[in-house]
Amino acid sequence: MNKLHVDYEQYHHLIDRVVDAVESSGYQPDLILGVSRGGLFLADGLSRSLRKPMAVIAASSYRESSGTSQGDLQISSTIASVVPVAGQILLVDDLADSGHTLRALCTHLKQFCPQIEQLKTAVVWVKPSSVFKPDYAAQYLESDAWIVQPFETRDFT
Structure with a gap:
């Protein structure tokens, strides 16, 4: 599989694109809900730029083959937040790969909150095979490249 290496400068530019898309849409979230681990950098950037509180939910399906193969999705039973998870929520992850994680999280959150x-x-990226189309994205990829984000260097040593 091809790899797309993204450095910090590129990554911050992509975060700015998502921030601009949310701001220009007029959507006013009450809370930014970041998906741990990959969604935390984007969630932090949105939280700071939009001056909204940030919460965290853990979800993972990439545990097989040292984290490069998708398995069963696991979602944390709690959300780390200092404010209620209520009102207008912006759920944030790094990418819509297959789209199954975001779809399942939306269903989970509507049911439990x-x-x-x-x-x-x-999200920052949407892959072409994603079954879920996020409301905001910085980049729609034309191929199914493996994205190596700047904070993932320890994963590929």
Whole structure:
């Protein structure tokens, strides 16, 4: 599989594109909900830029073959947040790969957080085979490259 290496300068530019897309849409989230691990950098950038609180939910399906092969999705039973998970929520992950994680998280959150009035999603990248189309994205990829993000250098040593 081809690899797309992204450095910090490129990554921050992509975060800015997502921030601009959310701001220009007029959507006013009450809370940025980042998906650990990959979504935390984007969630932090959105939280700081939009001046909204950030919460974290853990979800993982990449545990097989040293984290490069997708398995069963596991979602944490709790959300780390200092404010209620309610109102307008922006769910943030790094990418929509197959799209199954974001789809499952949306279903999970609507079921377990009935105080959510509106749930929108944002990612840095969307792969062409994703079955889920986020509300906001910085880049729609034309091929199914493996993305090596700047903070993942320890994963590939």
